[in-house]
Amino acid sequence: MLIKEDLTQEYFEELLNDKEKILKFIADIKWEEGFICRNCGHTNFCKGKSPSSRRCTRCKKEESATSHTIFHNIKFPVEKAFYIAYNLCILGKGLSSYKYSECLAINQMTCWKFNKRIQECLNNNGKEKNRINIQTIIMSEKDK
Numbered sequence: 001m002l003i004k005e006d007l008t009q010e011y012f013e014e015l016l017n018d019k020e021k022i023l024k025f026i027a028d029i030k031w032e033e034g035f036i037c038r039n040c041g042h043t044n045f046c047k048g049k050s051p052s053s054r055r056c057t058r059c060k061k062e063e064s065a066t067s068h069t070i071f072h073n074i075k076f077p078v079e080k081a082f083y084i085a086y087n088l089c090i091l092g093k094g095l096s097s098y099k100y101s102e103c104l105a106i107n108q109m110t111c112w113k114f115n116k117r118i119q120e121c122l123n124n125n126g127k128e129k130n131r132i133n134i135q136t137i138i139m140s141e142k143d144k
């Protein structure tokens with residue numbers, strides 16, 4: 001299990017300031033059990049073009065750290081989305097969408113929607129511990 005008790009609040013606060021670290025964190029969770037190419041099932045990979053992405057060495061298909069996670073195709077920067085997830089999952093208290101909108105400088109409805117999606121996910125997995133939850137949240141794919 002990647003999410004250990006020693007991942008402190010300070011650790012996450014450091015992550016929040018560094019997009020590449022966030023992507024690595026997401027990638028580490030996503031491929032914790034190893035890489036399997038979604039295109040051909042191959043398990044060998046090399047580094048992709050974008051930070052923490054992986055490229056299949058057989059079919060050359062590249063998968064980003066965020067694809068097939070809750071951060072897939074979001075319309076705002078991943079570090080801002082991660083901040084919303086951090087508040088709910090690690091601090092255990094979300095802010096209002098107005099507050100997020102103000103401090104992240106993104107559209108209030110965008111904040112509201114993303115916040116709601118995480119909250120629904122938390123409600124579905126409410127019995128688990130917070131630090132496990134962030135893993136569940138990250139691996140929950142965006143609604144089709």
Ligand SMILES: [Zn+2]
Pocket residue numbers: 037038039040041042056057058059060061
């Ligand atoms: Zn492949």
